Amino acid sequence: MKYYSTNKQAPEVDLQEAVIKGLAPDKGLYMPESIKLLPASFYENITRFSFQEIAYEVASAFFGEDLDAVNLRDIVNETLNFDAPVVRVSESIYALELFHGPTLAFKDVGARFMARLLKYFIQQKGIKQVHVLVATSGDTGSAVANGFLGVEGIHVYVLYPKGKVSAIQECQFTTLGQNITALEVDGTFDDCQSLVKSAFLDVELNDQLRLTSANSINVARFLPQAFYYFYAYAQLRKQGIEGNIVCCVPSGNFGNITAGLVARQMGLPIQRFIAANNQNDVFLHYLLTGVYHPRPAIQTLANAMDVGAPSNFDRILDLYHHDHAAVTQIISGFSCDDESIRKTIQTCDQQTGYLLDPHGACAYAALLYGLRANETGLFLETAHPAKFKDTVEEITGKPVDIPSRLQAFMAGKKQTVELSRDFQDFKKFLLEFNDIRGVKQ
Ligand SMILES: *Cc1c(COP(=O)(O)O)cnc(C)c1O
Numbered sequence: 001m002k003y004y005s006t007n008k009q010a011p012e013v014d015l016q017e018a019v020i021k022g023l024a025p026d027k028g029l030y031m032p033e034s035i036k037l038l039p040a041s042f043y044e045n046i047t048r049f050s051f052q053e054i055a056y057e058v059a060s061a062f063f064g065e066d067l068d069a070v071n072l073r074d075i076v077n078e079t080l081n082f083d084a085p086v087v088r089v090s091e092s093i094y095a096l097e098l099f100h101g102p103t104l105a106f107k108d109v110g111a112r113f114m115a116r117l118l119k120y121f122i123q124q125k126g127i128k129q130v131h132v133l134v135a136t137s138g139d140t141g142s143a144v145a146n147g148f149l150g151v152e153g154i155h156v157y158v159l160y161p162k163g164k165v166s167a168i169q170e171c172q173f174t175t176l177g178q179n180i181t182a183l184e185v186d187g188t189f190d191d192c193q194s195l196v197k198s199a200f201l202d203v204e205l206n207d208q209l210r211l212t213s214a215n216s217i218n219v220a221r222f223l224p225q226a227f228y229y230f231y232a233y234a235q236l237r238k239q240g241i242e243g244n245i246v247c248c249v250p251s252g253n254f255g256n257i258t259a260g261l262v263a264r265q266m267g268l269p270i271q272r273f274i275a276a277n278n279q280n281d282v283f284l285h286y287l288l289t290g291v292y293h294p295r296p297a298i299q300t301l302a303n304a305m306d307v308g309a310p311s312n313f314d315r316i317l318d319l320y321h322h323d324h325a326a327v328t329q330i331i332s333g334f335s336c337d338d339e340s341i342r343k344t345i346q347t348c349d350q351q352t353g354y355l356l357d358p359h360g361a362c363a364y365a366a367l368l369y370g371l372r373a374n375e376t377g378l379f380l381e382t383a384h385p386a387k388f389k390d391t392v393e394e395i396t397g398k399p400v401d402i403p404s405r406l407q408a409f410m411a412g413k414k415q416t417v418e419l420s421r422d423f424q425d426f427k428k429f430l431l432e433f434n435d436i437r438g439v440k441q
Pocket of ligand 1: 105106107139250251252253254255256257304305359382383
């Protein structure tokens with residue numbers, strides 16, 4: 001399968017190149033040249049399949065030409081070694097719980113798949129070692145670090161701003177050891193990001209080390225997110241629900257919802273989508289006016305959605321051929337301020353006993369507001385409430401149970417390397433760490 005750039009100014013590439021490159025040379029995002037309709041027999045039998053079996057069928061449609069069946073099946077099975085249950089929350093609203101993976105957030109699926117696909121490609125090419133650089137303000141670092149943990153031939157460097165990440169987030173990427181190195185940068189998230197960018201542009205460094213990125217625009221992180229939409233549909237069908245399903249997705253960079261839109265183009269019977277935002281609602285503005293105005297992000301309780309310029313916006317435009325009317329026919333928007341997030345967590349807990357996290361709360365609020373009488377709402381619960389323990393406990397006034405796998409991280413020993421925000425320090429570290437001497441000044 002070939003992948004084209006949404007900017008259409010770069011040549012088409014194969015999967016291997018799209019995965020290793022990440023971003024196209026014209027700064028566009030890669031998209032698969034065709035989105036295959038899955039056969040009717042797949043939908044007829046979907047309730048009999050396991051999560052892994054469903055995911056394999058979907059994965060084959062995209063990656064089946066580039067990978068043999070045995071390896072693809074192994075990658076899918078290793079990625080999805082946890083469940084994604086659909087749980088009934090209220091009369092016509094269900095939660096798709098995507099927090100049962102190792103870091104308790106949905107990014108585990110994409111990160112784990114990408115790590116294994118990258119490993120496969122570097123083995124195919126006979127490359128010994130690849131170095132993944134990732135800057136994080138919290139959640140991405142943990143998903144990527146854990147996704148790549150123990151994957152042979154790949155070393156991950158997580159750069160994070162010292163003192164600006166919550167203790168729970170920090171322990172999820174600083175206690176791992178093995179092939180994961182946490183770099184504690186004396187600076188801001190933007191400093192971390194610019195260190196990574198400078199590294200990709202540094203000729204000497206790139207001569208010595210094969211550097212790559214694992215950010216969310218990579219097709220190998222983006223497409224696997226389609227898997228759980230199919231599995232959720234299968235679970236709803238088992239509960240007797242078939243038609244008028246509305247999918248509501250808490251959105252930041254819009255990778256997750258775009259994967260859902262791709263699933264719909266593969267024939268998955270989702271009636272429509274709601275993109276739930278916090279106060280960073282440039283997408284809602286686009287839906288209402290047809291004008292896209294990125295703006296600086298503001299800080300909210302649902303911090304993984306604090307994005308002012310959603311990176312996957314171009315993929316949505318591309319899917320609907322830049323036709324605003326076509327986009328608004330399928331997707332509606334919603335904006336939830338911190339006050340509504342608090343209220344929603346509180347009333348949902350009181351009325352249904354279901355504990356939302358701040359991101360899921362935006363989506364639940366969107367469904368309460370926008371679900372029509374004959375529809376069933378399915379919202380994606382993208383993180384476990386324990387990841388936002390302090391906020392959630394303050395709102396509900398009740399202690400939040402911490403799952404044992406999160407406790408295990410918290411018990412681990414923090415190991416970091418402290419760095420300044422000066423690029424020369426970072427470069428020197430990378431070369432010395434990999435035992436490469438003779439650094440030119
Ligand atoms: C990353 C993240 C989101 C936003 O997902 P996008 O694919 O960027 O839209 C929502 N909720 C949580 C908990 C996240 O970590």
